[in-house]
Amino acid sequence: MLVELTRVGKQYPLGDTQVCALKSVDLSIDRGEFIVLKGNSGSGKSTLLNLISALDDASQGEVRILGNNVRSLNEVQRAKLRLQTIGIVFQSFNLIPVLTALENVMYPLTLKGISNSEAKQRAQHALQQVGLSAQMQQRPVHLSGGQMQRVAIARALVTQPALILADEPTANLDSHTAETILTLMQQLNRQQDITFIIASHDEYVMTRASRVLTLKDGRITQDSQLTSSFSPSQLQTSV
Numbered sequence: 076m077l078v079e080l081t082r083v084g085k086q087y088p089l090g091d092t093q094v095c096a097l098k099s100v101d102l103s104i105d106r107g108e109f110i111v112l113k114g115n116s117g118s119g120k121s122t123l124l125n126l127i128s129a130l131d132d133a134s135q136g137e138v139r140i141l142g143n144n145v146r147s148l149n150e151v152q153r154a155k156l157r158l159q160t161i162g163i164v165f166q167s168f169n170l171i172p173v174l175t176a177l178e179n180v181m182y183p184l185t186l187k188g189i190s191n192s193e194a195k196q197r198a199q200h201a202l203q204q205v206g207l208s209a210q211m212q213q214r215p216v217h218l219s220g221g222q223m224q225r226v227a228i229a230r231a232l233v234t235q236p237a238l239i240l241a242d243e244p245t246a247n248l249d250s251h252t253a254e255t256i257l258t259l260m261q262q263l264n265r266q267q268d269i270t271f272i273i274a275s276h277d278e279y280v281m282t283r284a285s286r287v288l289t290l291k292d293g294r295i296t297q298d299s300q301l302t303s304s305f306s307p308s309q310l311q312t313s314v
């Protein structure tokens with residue numbers, strides 16, 4: 076099992092009181108799934124992604140990533156787990172502005188201690204995969220929103236993670252660009268067996284999912300397996 080949550084709860088301190096963000100969540104995620112996490116604002120989507128990415132600790136229960144109990148790992152081990160297993164794509168892209176697209180994608184490989192020449196080769200390949208061969212030397216400020224998100228996806232996939240987590244990855248994109256980004260993610264899911272967990276409010280994102288989890292007030296209230304009608308030939312790279 077790739078991800079396993081057992082009776083996971085999360086509370087945040089707020090002044091003298093506490094906000095309950097997740098309540099007794101049980102969840103198992105297999106390799107190859109394409110999961111959309113839906114729910115109203117404040118339902119706990121980002122909290123769940125933060126726990127699965129080992130960026131934060133559950134208040135109760137257990138989070139296991141590839142069999143590793145996150146709570147038992149120290150900071151260095153967590154960073155290593157993230158670097159080896161997980162790619163993260165944010166709504167706001169989180170690219171480093173002073174670096175080119177190529178350097179942004181090379182960055183996690185450099186952190187892994189991979190040589191500059193190999194990192195460059197792998198980053199170039201990842202940027203080709205997302206259709207950005209022509210923009211490798213551009214800084215983020217010279218890229219469109221869709222291109223920035225594709226750089227962020229290339230950065231997430233360059234370490235060959237088993238799992239990519241995406242928090243509202245299409246929220247800052249127009250609908251055509253969002254479709255292209257989703258198609259790209261789905262192609263990576265099918266061709267490279269990368270598992271995706273995407274938090275989103277967008278109804279059309281759900282239509283791409285193999286499984287939709289609905290969160291309400293910190294609980295999973297619905298867990299639906301779907302078959303999507305996507306075909307990889309629909310891939311467009313003209314963002």
Ligand SMILES: Nc1ncnc2c1ncn2[C@@H]1O[C@H](COP(=O)(O)OP(=O)(O)OP(=O)(O)O)[C@@H](O)[C@H]1O
Pocket residue numbers: 087088089094095096114115116117118119120121122123
């Ligand atoms: N760092 C924090 N400190 C205090 N409360 C928090 C913190 N992070 C989240 N919360 C609260 O926990 C609950 C769940 O928030 P979370 O961000 O996980 O929801 P969400 O579904 O991702 O919302 P959105 O769609 O608006 O991003 C909310 O009530 C939120 O206010």
